[in-house]
Amino acid sequence: MAITLSQLAAELGLSTSTVSRAFSHPERLTAETVSRVLAAAQRHAYQPNRFAKALTTGKSMNIGLVVPDIANPFFPPLIKAAQHRARAHGYSVYVADGDENPKEEWNQLTHFAGHVDGVVLCSPRMSTTKLREIPAQDRVILVNREVPNMPCILIDSTVGMHQAVDHLVSLGHHEIAYIGGPARSWANTQRRKAVLERCRHHGLEPALLGPYVSTHEAGVDAARKLGRTAVTAAIAFDDVLAVGLVSGLQEAGLRVPEDLSVVGCDDVITEHTAPPLTSVSGGAATAGRVAVDALLSSFEGGSIGASRTVLPTELVVRRSTGPAR
Amino acid sequence: MAITLSQLAAELGLSTSTVSRAFSHPERLTAETVSRVLAAAQRHAYQPNRFAKALTTGKSMNIGLVVPDIANPFFPPLIKAAQHRARAHGYSVYVADGDENPKEEWNQLTHFAGHVDGVVLCSPRMSTTKLREIPAQDRVILVNREVPNMPCILIDSTVGMHQAVDHLVSLGHHEIAYIGGPARSWANTQRRKAVLERCRHHGLEPALLGPYVSTHEAGVDAARKLGRTAVTAAIAFDDVLAVGLVSGLQEAGLRVPEDLSVVGCDDVITEHTAPPLTSVSGGAATAGRVAVDALLSSFEGGSIGASRTVLPTELVVRRSTGPAR
DNA sequence: CTGAAAGCGCTAACAC
DNA sequence: GTGTTAGCGCTTTCAG
Secondary structure, eight states, X not given: XXXXXXXXXXXXXXXXXXXXXXXXXXXXXOHHHHHHHHHHHHHTTOOOOHHHHHHHHSOOOEEEEEESOTTSTTHHHHHHHHHHHHHHTTOEEEEEEXXXXXXXXXXXXXXXXXXXXXXXXXXXXXXXXXXXXXXXXXXXXXXXXXOTTSOEEEEOOHHHHHHHHHHHHHTTOOOEEEEOOOTTOHHHHHHHHHHHHHHHHTTOOOEEEOOOOSSHHHHHHHHXXXXXXXXXXXXXXXHHHHHHHHXXXXXXXXOTTTTOEEXXXXXXXXXXXXXXXXXEEOOHHHHHHHHHHHHHHHHHSSXXXXXXXXXXXXXXXXXXXXXXX | OOOOHHHHHHHHTOOHHHHHHHHHOGGGSOHHHHHHHHHHHHHXXXXXXXXXXXXXHSOOOEEEEEESOTTSTTHHHHHHHHHHHHHHTTOEEEEEEOTTOHHHHHHHHHHHTTTOSEEEEESOOSOHHHHHHOSOGGGEEEESOOOTTSOEEEEOOHHHHHHXXXXXXXXXXXXXXXXXXXXXXXXXXXXXXXXXXXXXXXTOOOEEEOOOOSSHHXXXXXXXXXXXXOOOEXXXXXXXXXXXXXXXXXXXXXXXXXXXXXXXXXXXXXXGSSSOOEEEEOOHHHHHHHHHHHHHHHHHSSOOTTOEEEEOOEEEOOSSOOOOO
């Protein structure tokens, strides 16, 4: 149906190579030839066949994006940003859902092999050993996971978490709890550590709860545990847990922030909450954008190398935090 | 790097066609030949080149998915389900974000032309005229939008909305409001109508607010309007508005459901709310799955034709609704 | 500056 | 059953 390059060539009485060059190396042709070709292409709404192109050039103009769970509120903004960035450079993005399952994640990844130019692997659930076995290491960029010699984008929650602790302390809180995320999560380790060290900096010893999986229910559950303590403020591993926590507290008749202040992390579902959630904003969207940028620039400049980009975070104060009771 | 079919053939002393047939038409070959080929393929981790395949067969094994906003909580479950379904059939899915912009939506759509076998177009923002101009009408399936002669998947909120009204009436509510969604939304028209007719069925006349865009702020705004009325229960166009509404009410010192009952629609962010939101569950995920199924089956059985699938909805009662005050 | 020809990896007639 | 051959649509030497 669609017109092909050689049909265009035939119509113009030119060779296929000339027409091809009109697009890829116009400078090697007469200006007139180029404009004739372009005009004809326009007229017929000529669209080069991506498969033929990919076959000869070895470039697919596709990038793959693997996330553990598309519906996890952390990822949509990231996917969206990645998609926009890729699109702006003529790339299409495949989105694959790893189903929170290392094996499925691996399947998705290998399924991409050969038909993407690179892949953004977000918060992989697979083991480090497995990560190292991924073919074409130089065409994979990790988000939220660090493995020596693999390029990665990390969101450093440290600063944001420090700000969160400072914020709570300045509101008069002395009994602070950290609601831990998934046991093997890199982000959780980092966030817990940040809370711990900043609390100690203030001469406080935080209560450490968890590990919890990142679900609303887990947050509600944490609220039950918290109800029986002297804690007046809690910092949760992420927004999902934080919102569950708020929910559980309100269920128990406690008010946020009057009875207990709550801080989330990631800043992705803060709009859907009441009260609006104070959260450590990391810019999931930024991560998506930066990851694609790194990939794309590696396509031109060789490999990404062992690049390691750390994205900063900052506390966004809303209304789920207030003075200690 | 990756081994090719002809290299395999050479190694086995077979012709390329034989090796090719070992995969696509094994029944035409000796069982022994087939197993020899398969063994060798296994050994070399042979992966057919998708571009070469697409070029010869004309089948890309790709499907495109266009949504107005990936980060809109309605879509991630849909995308996820679509991706899983497609993957199960060997298809990859491109996800494109239309940015709530008819023009960008069109761009994304045309960008797909030629490298997908079909596309699922969700809640398109473009005009009906424009929709009709989409090339290859028989390879596009609409979700949440009805245009004569174009295949579509519709979520019929009518039943769910009726149940919502019945539920509220049975709780003793007589002053019910409908918080309207975007003016030109097909779903909004349908939902408003359903609420209206069911209220009248009960001899009630609902208050109609809106139109509102689907944002948290709009919901908060609606709460202000509602505060000054006799209304004791509100049904919102969607969960986003409903949650904003709850938020706004609580801000104003009103309790949900004690002072005002709230019902959402779509059932996509109900977990992230306090109290858990009573909502009309439509199964965005189901829509994604069904759309992909329809597309895939059309690839085999010719075109989708003017199929029109209507998905039912039902009320899921949680804790944002209670007896009238 | 432009054309001819080969080939990317695979499939599909058409032979034998 | 299996091999031969001819492309799919494009890019890219290599000539002229």
